Amino acid sequence: MSAAAINITDIFQRLPNEILLQITAHLDSPAPSIAKFAHEPSTTLTDADQTPLKNLSCVSWRWRKIVLPMLFRYSRIQLDPTPQWVPIDARILDNMQGQLTKLSNHEFQVYQHMRSKFKSSSIFAYDESFDDLLINLCRIDDGDEFLKSIPDILWFPHLPKSDFLHYAEFVQQYELKYHIKNVVIYTDKSYELRHVSTAEAYLSKVVKEIWSTIFQVLEPTRVVVSAPPCTLAGLLDVAMMSSDTWAFDMKIHHVEFIQYGQASQIQHTTPQCRPWETALVHRRPWTHLAYNEGSSISAYSTYEYHLKQSPRMLYLLLLRLAKEVQDCCNIRSFSFIGVFPFHTNIRVVIHALQKIQTLEEVKFQLAPGPENDLLNETKRMGRAQPSDLWLEWNESYKNITCFLGTYDFADGASFTSKDCSVAAVKQDVGEYMELLQKKGQGWQAKEDGLWIRDHTRDHEGASINIPAPDI
Numbered sequence: 082m083s084a085a086a087i088n089i090t091d092i093f094q095r096l097p098n099e100i101l102l103q104i105t106a107h108l109d110s111p112a113p114s115i116a117k118f119a120h121e122p123s124t125t126l127t128d129a130d131q132t133p134l135k136n137l138s139c140v141s142w143r144w145r146k147i148v149l150p151m152l153f154r155y156s157r158i159q160l161d162p163t164p165q166w167v168p169i170d171a172r173i174l175d176n177m178q179g180q181l182t183k184l185s186n187h188e189f190q191v192y193q194h195m196r197s198k199f200k201s202s203s204i205f206a207y208d209e210s211f212d213d214l215l216i217n218l219c220r221i222d223d224g225d226e227f228l229k230s231i232p233d234i235l236w237f238p239h240l241p242k243s244d245f246l247h248y249a250e251f252v253q254q255y256e257l258k259y260h261i262k263n264v265v266i267y268t269d270k271s272y273e274l275r276h277v278s279t280a281e282a283y284l285s286k287v288v289k290e291i292w293s294t295i296f297q298v299l300e301p302t303r304v305v306v307s308a309p310p311c312t313l314a315g316l317l318d319v320a321m322m323s324s325d326t327w328a329f330d331m332k333i334h335h336v337e338f339i340q341y342g343q344a345s346q347i348q349h350t351t352p353q354c355r356p357w358e359t360a361l362v363h364r365r366p367w368t369h370l371a372y373n374e375g376s377s378i379s380a381y382s383t384y385e386y387h388l389k390q391s392p393r394m395l396y397l398l399l400l401r402l403a404k405e406v407q408d409c410c411n412i413r414s415f416s417f418i419g420v421f422p423f424h425t426n427i428r429v430v431i432h433a434l435q436k437i438q439t440l441e442e443v444k445f446q447l448a449p450g451p452e453n454d455l456l457n458e459t460k461r462m463g464r465a466q467p468s469d470l471w472l473e474w475n476e477s478y479k480n481i482t483c484f485l486g487t488y489d490f491a492d493g494a495s496f497t498s499k500d501c502s503v504a505a506v507k508q509d510v511g512e513y514m515e516l517l518q519k520k521g522q523g524w525q526a527k528e529d530g531l532w533i534r535d536h537t538r539d540h541e542g543a544s545i546n547i548p549a550p551d552i
Contacts, residue, residue, distance in 0.1 A: 101147045108133040112155035114265045114305050119418050119499065120452050122333035122375045124269045126307050127157045150260045160268035161241040164234040169195050169217045177227060185224045218283045236270055237287045238316055240294060249298045261299050267307040272315050284315050292361050302340045304361070310334050310392040318360035319397040325389040330379040339369035347410050354407035362398055366410030376420035378455060381465030391426050399433035414442035420449050424476035431484045441491065446499035447477050448506055482513045486522050494534040501530030
Protein backbone atom coordinates (compact mmCIF):
# COMPACT_ATOMS: atom_id res chain seq x y z
CA MET A 82 0.00 0.00 0.00
CA SER A 83 1.43 3.37 -1.01
CA ALA A 84 1.85 6.29 1.33
CA ALA A 85 -0.97 8.02 -0.53
CA ALA A 86 -3.34 5.18 0.13
CA ILE A 87 -6.38 6.16 2.17
CA ASN A 88 -6.50 4.72 5.64
CA ILE A 89 -10.20 4.24 6.35
CA THR A 90 -9.58 3.81 10.06
CA ASP A 91 -7.74 7.12 10.32
CA ILE A 92 -10.52 8.92 8.43
CA PHE A 93 -13.11 7.45 10.71
CA GLN A 94 -11.18 8.54 13.80
CA ARG A 95 -11.01 12.11 12.49
CA LEU A 96 -14.72 12.42 11.72
CA PRO A 97 -16.62 14.56 14.24
CA ASN A 98 -19.46 13.01 16.21
CA GLU A 99 -21.99 15.15 14.32
CA ILE A 100 -21.14 13.35 11.05
CA LEU A 101 -21.37 9.96 12.73
CA LEU A 102 -24.78 10.89 14.13
CA GLN A 103 -25.93 11.76 10.59
CA ILE A 104 -24.74 8.36 9.35
CA THR A 105 -26.53 6.66 12.22
CA ALA A 106 -29.78 8.50 11.49
CA HIS A 107 -29.85 7.02 7.98
CA LEU A 108 -29.78 3.53 9.47
CA ASP A 109 -32.59 4.26 11.90
CA SER A 110 -36.08 2.82 11.24
CA PRO A 111 -39.41 2.60 13.10
CA ALA A 112 -39.54 0.02 15.85
CA PRO A 113 -41.42 -3.21 15.07
CA SER A 114 -43.99 -2.35 17.73
CA ILE A 115 -44.87 0.75 15.67
CA ALA A 116 -44.65 -0.78 12.20
CA LYS A 117 -46.65 -3.89 13.17
CA PHE A 118 -49.09 -2.47 15.70
CA ALA A 119 -51.99 -2.54 13.20
CA HIS A 120 -51.25 -6.11 12.13
CA GLU A 121 -53.24 -8.95 13.65
CA PRO A 122 -51.89 -9.17 17.22
CA SER A 123 -49.31 -11.87 17.90
CA THR A 124 -46.33 -12.54 20.13
CA THR A 125 -43.99 -11.31 17.36
CA LEU A 126 -44.90 -7.62 17.87
CA THR A 127 -41.37 -6.70 18.92
CA ASP A 128 -39.49 -9.05 16.57
CA ALA A 129 -37.31 -7.34 13.95
CA ASP A 130 -35.98 -8.86 10.73
CA GLN A 131 -33.10 -6.40 10.56
CA THR A 132 -31.16 -4.68 13.34
CA PRO A 133 -28.74 -2.22 11.67
CA LEU A 134 -28.18 -0.09 14.78
CA LYS A 135 -27.37 -3.12 16.90
CA ASN A 136 -24.93 -4.32 14.25
CA LEU A 137 -23.31 -0.89 14.04
CA SER A 138 -22.91 -0.76 17.83
CA CYS A 139 -20.74 -3.89 17.61
CA VAL A 140 -18.24 -2.33 15.18
CA SER A 141 -16.25 -0.37 17.75
CA TRP A 142 -16.52 1.31 21.12
CA ARG A 143 -16.79 4.72 19.49
CA TRP A 144 -19.69 3.60 17.30
CA ARG A 145 -21.34 2.03 20.33
CA LYS A 146 -21.09 5.29 22.27
CA ILE A 147 -22.65 7.16 19.33
CA VAL A 148 -25.45 4.63 18.77
CA LEU A 149 -26.31 3.88 22.40
CA PRO A 150 -28.93 6.63 23.01
CA MET A 151 -30.74 5.73 19.75
CA LEU A 152 -30.31 2.01 20.21
CA PHE A 153 -32.30 1.93 23.43
CA ARG A 154 -35.09 4.36 22.60
CA TYR A 155 -37.27 1.28 22.20
CA SER A 156 -37.20 -1.32 24.91
CA ARG A 157 -39.20 -4.46 25.63
CA ILE A 158 -39.91 -6.26 28.86
CA GLN A 159 -41.27 -9.78 28.86
CA LEU A 160 -43.21 -10.81 31.94
CA ASP A 161 -41.85 -13.87 33.69
CA PRO A 162 -43.73 -17.00 32.50
CA THR A 163 -42.78 -19.00 35.60
CA PRO A 164 -45.65 -19.78 38.02
CA GLN A 165 -44.76 -18.40 41.45
CA TRP A 166 -47.88 -18.57 43.61
CA VAL A 167 -49.19 -21.46 45.71
CA PRO A 168 -52.78 -21.78 46.97
CA ILE A 169 -52.34 -22.75 50.63
CA ASP A 170 -55.19 -24.85 52.01
CA ALA A 171 -55.65 -27.11 55.06
CA ARG A 172 -54.36 -30.18 53.24
CA ILE A 173 -51.08 -28.48 52.28
CA LEU A 174 -50.78 -27.19 55.84
CA ASP A 175 -50.88 -30.77 57.15
CA ASN A 176 -48.02 -31.70 54.79
CA MET A 177 -46.03 -28.70 56.01
CA GLN A 178 -46.54 -29.75 59.63
CA GLY A 179 -44.79 -33.04 58.89
CA GLN A 180 -41.72 -31.24 57.52
CA LEU A 181 -41.33 -28.29 59.87
CA THR A 182 -37.59 -28.78 60.30
CA LYS A 183 -37.06 -28.60 56.52
CA LEU A 184 -39.07 -25.44 55.91
CA SER A 185 -37.39 -22.16 55.05
CA ASN A 186 -37.97 -19.15 57.30
CA HIS A 187 -40.55 -17.81 54.86
CA GLU A 188 -42.35 -21.16 54.66
CA PHE A 189 -42.45 -21.44 58.45
CA GLN A 190 -44.00 -17.96 58.68
CA VAL A 191 -46.64 -19.01 56.15
CA TYR A 192 -47.33 -22.15 58.18
CA GLN A 193 -47.83 -20.21 61.42
CA HIS A 194 -50.08 -17.63 59.77
CA MET A 195 -52.26 -20.21 58.04
CA ARG A 196 -52.49 -22.46 61.11
CA SER A 197 -54.03 -19.63 63.13
CA LYS A 198 -56.44 -18.88 60.29
CA PHE A 199 -57.66 -22.45 59.96
CA LYS A 200 -58.14 -22.85 63.73
CA SER A 201 -61.16 -20.56 63.55
CA SER A 202 -62.72 -22.52 60.70
CA SER A 203 -61.47 -26.05 61.32
CA ILE A 204 -64.88 -27.62 60.67
CA PHE A 205 -64.91 -26.45 57.05
CA ALA A 206 -61.20 -26.17 56.31
CA TYR A 207 -60.99 -29.58 54.60
CA ASP A 208 -64.14 -29.12 52.53
CA GLU A 209 -63.07 -28.34 48.93
CA SER A 210 -66.21 -26.29 48.38
CA PHE A 211 -64.81 -23.74 50.86
CA ASP A 212 -61.38 -23.48 49.20
CA ASP A 213 -62.26 -20.30 47.33
CA LEU A 214 -63.14 -18.62 50.63
CA LEU A 215 -60.43 -19.99 52.85
CA ILE A 216 -57.57 -20.21 50.37
CA ASN A 217 -54.52 -17.98 50.78
CA LEU A 218 -52.23 -17.35 47.86
CA CYS A 219 -48.57 -17.27 48.77
CA ARG A 220 -45.71 -16.13 46.55
CA ILE A 221 -42.73 -18.45 46.43
CA ASP A 222 -39.47 -16.92 47.67
CA ASP A 223 -35.92 -18.04 46.99
CA GLY A 224 -35.19 -21.12 49.06
CA ASP A 225 -38.84 -22.22 49.42
CA GLU A 226 -38.14 -25.80 48.35
CA PHE A 227 -41.33 -27.19 49.91
CA LEU A 228 -43.58 -24.70 48.11
CA LYS A 229 -41.74 -25.31 44.84
CA SER A 230 -42.56 -29.02 45.10
CA ILE A 231 -46.34 -28.44 45.19
CA PRO A 232 -47.92 -29.50 41.86
CA ASP A 233 -50.55 -26.74 41.64
CA ILE A 234 -48.38 -23.62 41.35
CA LEU A 235 -50.29 -20.69 39.87
CA TRP A 236 -49.27 -17.82 37.59
CA PHE A 237 -49.82 -14.13 38.20
CA PRO A 238 -48.32 -11.43 35.97
CA HIS A 239 -44.92 -10.45 37.37
CA LEU A 240 -41.58 -9.05 36.27
CA PRO A 241 -38.60 -11.40 35.95
CA LYS A 242 -36.93 -10.63 39.26
CA SER A 243 -33.23 -11.10 38.52
CA ASP A 244 -33.39 -10.17 34.83
CA PHE A 245 -35.22 -6.94 35.53
CA LEU A 246 -32.75 -6.08 38.27
CA HIS A 247 -29.89 -6.41 35.77
CA TYR A 248 -31.91 -4.38 33.27
CA ALA A 249 -32.46 -1.60 35.83
CA GLU A 250 -28.75 -1.57 36.68
CA PHE A 251 -27.89 -1.30 32.98
CA VAL A 252 -30.30 1.63 32.52
CA GLN A 253 -28.76 3.41 35.51
CA GLN A 254 -25.16 2.68 34.53
CA TYR A 255 -25.52 4.17 31.05
CA GLU A 256 -27.98 6.91 32.09
CA LEU A 257 -30.65 5.66 29.70
CA LYS A 258 -33.73 6.49 31.78
CA TYR A 259 -34.64 9.51 29.68
CA HIS A 260 -33.43 8.01 26.40
CA ILE A 261 -35.83 5.06 26.58
CA LYS A 262 -39.02 6.67 25.31
CA ASN A 263 -40.91 3.54 24.27
CA VAL A 264 -41.47 0.34 26.21
CA VAL A 265 -43.44 -2.78 25.32
CA ILE A 266 -44.58 -5.07 28.12
CA TYR A 267 -45.66 -8.43 26.74
CA THR A 268 -46.52 -12.03 27.61
CA ASP A 269 -48.33 -14.97 26.05
CA LYS A 270 -49.41 -16.37 29.42
CA SER A 271 -53.11 -16.36 30.28
CA TYR A 272 -54.34 -15.44 33.75
CA GLU A 273 -56.88 -18.09 34.76
CA LEU A 274 -57.85 -17.31 38.36
CA ARG A 275 -60.78 -14.95 37.90
CA HIS A 276 -63.08 -17.63 39.33
CA VAL A 277 -61.20 -17.49 42.66
CA SER A 278 -62.65 -14.58 44.59
CA THR A 279 -59.63 -14.15 46.87
CA ALA A 280 -57.28 -13.93 43.88
CA GLU A 281 -58.45 -10.46 42.83
CA ALA A 282 -56.72 -8.70 45.72
CA TYR A 283 -53.45 -10.50 44.94
CA LEU A 284 -53.76 -9.68 41.23
CA SER A 285 -54.31 -6.00 41.99
CA LYS A 286 -51.27 -6.00 44.27
CA VAL A 287 -48.87 -7.63 41.81
CA VAL A 288 -50.05 -5.47 38.89
CA LYS A 289 -49.56 -2.28 40.89
CA GLU A 290 -46.09 -3.56 41.78
CA ILE A 291 -45.30 -4.09 38.07
CA TRP A 292 -46.19 -0.55 37.04
CA SER A 293 -44.59 1.08 40.08
CA THR A 294 -41.32 -0.76 39.42
CA ILE A 295 -41.27 0.06 35.69
CA PHE A 296 -42.01 3.75 36.19
CA GLN A 297 -39.34 4.02 38.87
CA VAL A 298 -36.73 2.76 36.42
CA LEU A 299 -38.03 4.34 33.19
CA GLU A 300 -39.73 7.54 32.05
CA PRO A 301 -41.41 6.40 28.80
CA THR A 302 -43.70 8.57 26.70
CA ARG A 303 -45.14 5.51 24.94
CA VAL A 304 -46.22 2.27 26.58
CA VAL A 305 -47.59 -0.76 24.75
CA VAL A 306 -49.04 -3.77 26.53
CA SER A 307 -49.44 -6.98 24.54
CA ALA A 308 -51.08 -9.97 26.22
CA PRO A 309 -53.97 -12.46 26.04
CA PRO A 310 -57.29 -10.72 26.80
CA CYS A 311 -57.68 -12.24 30.28
CA THR A 312 -54.14 -11.18 31.24
CA LEU A 313 -54.49 -7.76 29.65
CA ALA A 314 -57.65 -7.12 31.68
CA GLY A 315 -55.66 -7.70 34.86
CA LEU A 316 -52.75 -5.53 33.73
CA LEU A 317 -55.18 -2.70 32.93
CA ASP A 318 -57.18 -3.15 36.13
CA VAL A 319 -60.50 -3.66 34.34
CA ALA A 320 -62.95 -6.53 33.87
CA MET A 321 -63.47 -8.47 30.64
CA MET A 322 -67.28 -8.24 30.64
CA SER A 323 -67.54 -11.35 28.48
CA SER A 324 -68.01 -15.08 28.93
CA ASP A 325 -67.72 -15.70 25.19
CA THR A 326 -63.98 -15.22 24.72
CA TRP A 327 -63.70 -18.86 23.57
CA ALA A 328 -65.78 -18.01 20.50
CA PHE A 329 -63.52 -15.19 19.33
CA ASP A 330 -60.24 -17.08 19.62
CA MET A 331 -58.34 -13.82 20.21
CA LYS A 332 -54.90 -14.94 21.31
CA ILE A 333 -53.44 -11.46 21.94
CA HIS A 334 -54.68 -7.87 22.29
CA HIS A 335 -52.50 -4.74 22.01
CA VAL A 336 -53.09 -1.45 23.80
CA GLU A 337 -50.97 1.66 23.31
CA PHE A 338 -50.70 4.77 25.48
CA ILE A 339 -48.76 7.82 24.22
CA GLN A 340 -47.98 11.09 25.94
CA TYR A 341 -47.34 13.80 23.36
CA GLY A 342 -45.57 16.92 24.62
CA GLN A 343 -44.16 17.59 28.06
CA ALA A 344 -46.27 16.87 31.14
CA SER A 345 -44.89 20.06 32.69
CA GLN A 346 -46.60 22.10 29.96
CA ILE A 347 -50.09 20.93 30.93
CA GLN A 348 -52.17 23.51 32.77
CA HIS A 349 -53.87 21.22 35.27
CA THR A 350 -57.26 22.40 36.47
CA THR A 351 -56.72 20.77 39.87
CA PRO A 352 -53.99 18.62 41.43
CA GLN A 353 -56.56 15.82 41.53
CA CYS A 354 -57.43 15.93 37.82
CA ARG A 355 -56.94 12.18 37.71
CA PRO A 356 -56.17 9.46 40.30
CA TRP A 357 -52.40 9.46 39.69
CA GLU A 358 -50.20 6.42 40.38
CA THR A 359 -53.03 3.88 40.37
CA ALA A 360 -53.82 1.91 37.21
CA LEU A 361 -51.66 2.18 34.08
CA VAL A 362 -54.28 4.40 32.43
CA HIS A 363 -53.59 6.99 35.15
CA ARG A 364 -49.81 6.68 35.47
CA ARG A 365 -49.21 9.54 33.04
CA PRO A 366 -51.34 12.22 31.33
CA TRP A 367 -51.71 10.13 28.18
CA THR A 368 -52.92 12.03 25.13
CA HIS A 369 -53.36 9.07 22.75
CA LEU A 370 -54.99 5.67 23.19
CA ALA A 371 -54.90 2.93 20.56
CA TYR A 372 -56.36 -0.56 20.79
CA ASN A 373 -55.99 -3.60 18.51
CA GLU A 374 -58.28 -6.48 19.40
CA GLY A 375 -57.49 -8.60 16.37
CA SER A 376 -59.94 -10.73 14.42
CA SER A 377 -63.51 -11.64 15.36
CA ILE A 378 -63.96 -13.90 12.33
CA SER A 379 -63.99 -17.21 14.25
CA ALA A 380 -67.05 -16.09 16.24
CA TYR A 381 -69.10 -15.87 13.04
CA SER A 382 -68.94 -19.68 12.80
CA THR A 383 -70.75 -20.15 16.12
CA TYR A 384 -74.48 -20.63 16.67
CA GLU A 385 -76.32 -17.30 16.94
CA TYR A 386 -73.05 -15.45 16.59
CA HIS A 387 -74.74 -12.07 16.89
CA LEU A 388 -75.48 -12.81 20.56
CA LYS A 389 -71.81 -13.30 21.41
CA GLN A 390 -69.91 -10.60 23.26
CA SER A 391 -66.22 -9.91 22.74
CA PRO A 392 -63.96 -8.77 25.60
CA ARG A 393 -64.70 -5.15 26.46
CA MET A 394 -61.64 -3.87 28.26
CA LEU A 395 -61.42 -0.93 25.85
CA TYR A 396 -64.96 0.16 26.68
CA LEU A 397 -64.14 0.14 30.41
CA LEU A 398 -60.86 2.01 29.84
CA LEU A 399 -62.67 4.76 27.97
CA LEU A 400 -65.31 4.98 30.69
CA ARG A 401 -62.57 5.42 33.28
CA LEU A 402 -61.08 8.25 31.26
CA ALA A 403 -64.51 9.86 30.91
CA LYS A 404 -65.39 9.58 34.59
CA GLU A 405 -62.05 9.94 36.38
CA VAL A 406 -59.98 12.36 34.27
CA GLN A 407 -60.40 16.09 33.81
CA ASP A 408 -60.21 17.59 30.32
CA CYS A 409 -56.81 19.15 30.99
CA CYS A 410 -54.98 15.84 30.67
CA ASN A 411 -57.39 13.52 28.89
CA ILE A 412 -56.75 11.82 25.53
CA ARG A 413 -56.81 13.91 22.34
CA SER A 414 -56.59 11.07 19.84
CA PHE A 415 -58.05 7.57 19.65
CA SER A 416 -57.48 4.61 17.34
CA PHE A 417 -59.32 1.30 17.10
CA ILE A 418 -58.19 -1.68 15.03
CA GLY A 419 -60.18 -4.87 14.63
CA VAL A 420 -61.04 -7.33 11.89
CA PHE A 421 -64.81 -7.45 11.40
CA PRO A 422 -65.79 -6.72 15.00
CA PHE A 423 -69.48 -7.03 15.86
CA HIS A 424 -71.30 -3.74 15.50
CA THR A 425 -72.49 -4.15 19.10
CA ASN A 426 -68.88 -3.86 20.21
CA ILE A 427 -68.30 -0.74 18.12
CA ARG A 428 -71.53 0.71 19.48
CA VAL A 429 -70.44 0.44 23.13
CA VAL A 430 -66.98 1.83 22.30
CA ILE A 431 -68.63 4.84 20.67
CA HIS A 432 -70.96 5.16 23.65
CA ALA A 433 -67.88 5.61 25.84
CA LEU A 434 -66.13 7.91 23.33
CA GLN A 435 -69.15 10.22 23.39
CA LYS A 436 -68.45 10.89 27.07
CA ILE A 437 -64.87 12.09 26.45
CA GLN A 438 -64.96 15.77 25.51
CA THR A 439 -61.37 16.28 24.31
CA LEU A 440 -61.10 14.22 21.11
CA GLU A 441 -59.39 15.86 18.13
CA GLU A 442 -58.39 12.80 16.09
CA VAL A 443 -60.22 9.49 15.59
CA LYS A 444 -59.09 6.48 13.54
CA PHE A 445 -60.85 3.21 12.77
CA GLN A 446 -59.84 0.07 10.90
CA LEU A 447 -62.50 -2.66 10.80
CA ALA A 448 -61.45 -4.78 7.81
CA PRO A 449 -58.31 -6.83 7.12
CA GLY A 450 -55.32 -4.68 6.23
CA PRO A 451 -52.98 -5.19 3.29
CA GLU A 452 -50.68 -7.30 5.47
CA ASN A 453 -53.07 -10.28 5.56
CA ASP A 454 -55.61 -12.17 3.46
CA LEU A 455 -57.99 -13.51 6.09
CA LEU A 456 -61.01 -13.64 3.79
CA ASN A 457 -59.25 -16.23 1.61
CA GLU A 458 -58.04 -18.40 4.49
CA THR A 459 -60.51 -21.26 4.50
CA LYS A 460 -59.46 -22.59 7.88
CA ARG A 461 -59.81 -19.20 9.58
CA MET A 462 -63.13 -18.47 7.91
CA GLY A 463 -64.67 -21.80 8.96
CA ARG A 464 -68.43 -21.57 8.47
CA ALA A 465 -68.45 -17.78 8.54
CA GLN A 466 -70.30 -16.18 5.62
CA PRO A 467 -68.64 -13.15 3.95
CA SER A 468 -72.07 -11.50 3.74
CA ASP A 469 -72.35 -11.62 7.55
CA LEU A 470 -68.90 -10.06 7.94
CA TRP A 471 -69.72 -7.13 5.68
CA LEU A 472 -73.15 -6.72 7.25
CA GLU A 473 -71.48 -6.14 10.63
CA TRP A 474 -68.91 -3.88 8.97
CA ASN A 475 -71.67 -1.73 7.49
CA GLU A 476 -73.58 -1.57 10.77
CA SER A 477 -70.36 -0.53 12.51
CA TYR A 478 -69.80 2.31 10.06
CA LYS A 479 -73.36 3.48 10.56
CA ASN A 480 -72.52 3.88 14.25
CA ILE A 481 -69.25 5.64 13.41
CA THR A 482 -71.06 7.99 11.03
CA CYS A 483 -73.61 8.89 13.69
CA PHE A 484 -70.78 9.52 16.14
CA LEU A 485 -69.04 11.87 13.70
CA GLY A 486 -72.33 13.67 13.18
CA THR A 487 -73.24 14.13 16.83
CA TYR A 488 -69.89 14.65 18.62
CA ASP A 489 -68.90 18.29 19.03
CA PHE A 490 -65.62 18.20 17.11
CA ALA A 491 -63.71 21.48 16.76
CA ASP A 492 -62.45 22.81 13.43
CA GLY A 493 -59.41 20.87 12.30
CA ALA A 494 -60.39 17.63 14.02
CA SER A 495 -59.76 14.59 11.84
CA PHE A 496 -61.34 11.25 11.08
CA THR A 497 -59.26 8.53 9.41
CA SER A 498 -60.57 5.28 7.99
CA LYS A 499 -57.67 2.89 7.48
CA ASP A 500 -60.05 0.65 5.52
CA CYS A 501 -59.74 2.97 2.52
CA SER A 502 -56.61 1.17 1.32
CA VAL A 503 -59.00 -1.09 -0.66
CA ALA A 504 -60.77 0.66 -3.54
CA ALA A 505 -64.20 -0.97 -3.07
CA VAL A 506 -64.18 -0.31 0.67
CA LYS A 507 -62.98 3.26 0.10
CA GLN A 508 -66.10 3.89 -1.98
CA ASP A 509 -68.37 2.57 0.78
CA VAL A 510 -66.70 4.73 3.42
CA GLY A 511 -66.97 7.72 1.11
CA GLU A 512 -70.72 7.17 0.81
CA TYR A 513 -71.09 7.21 4.59
CA MET A 514 -69.15 10.48 4.75
CA GLU A 515 -71.41 11.90 2.04
CA LEU A 516 -74.34 11.16 4.33
CA LEU A 517 -72.76 13.47 6.88
CA GLN A 518 -72.52 16.22 4.28
CA LYS A 519 -76.16 15.75 3.40
CA LYS A 520 -76.96 16.11 7.08
CA GLY A 521 -75.12 19.42 7.07
CA GLN A 522 -71.87 18.29 8.71
CA GLY A 523 -68.77 19.86 7.18
CA TRP A 524 -66.23 17.06 6.81
CA GLN A 525 -63.77 17.88 4.04
CA ALA A 526 -61.94 15.05 2.27
CA LYS A 527 -58.18 15.71 2.28
CA GLU A 528 -56.71 12.46 1.02
CA ASP A 529 -57.60 8.78 0.82
CA GLY A 530 -59.29 7.86 4.08
CA LEU A 531 -58.81 11.26 5.78
CA TRP A 532 -61.49 13.85 6.51
CA ILE A 533 -61.12 17.17 8.37
CA ARG A 534 -63.91 18.85 10.33
CA ASP A 535 -64.74 22.24 8.82
CA HIS A 536 -67.61 24.15 10.39
CA THR A 537 -67.63 26.70 7.55
CA ARG A 538 -68.96 23.93 5.30
CA ASP A 539 -71.87 23.07 7.58
CA HIS A 540 -75.25 23.01 5.82
CA GLU A 541 -73.68 23.24 2.34
CA GLY A 542 -75.28 20.01 1.21
CA ALA A 543 -77.87 19.49 3.93
CA SER A 544 -80.87 17.48 2.75
CA ILE A 545 -81.54 14.69 5.27
CA ASN A 546 -81.55 14.01 8.97
CA ILE A 547 -79.57 11.11 10.33
CA PRO A 548 -80.85 9.71 13.65
CA ALA A 549 -78.41 9.27 16.47
CA PRO A 550 -77.32 5.66 17.15
CA ASP A 551 -79.25 3.66 19.70
CA ILE A 552 -76.60 3.38 22.43
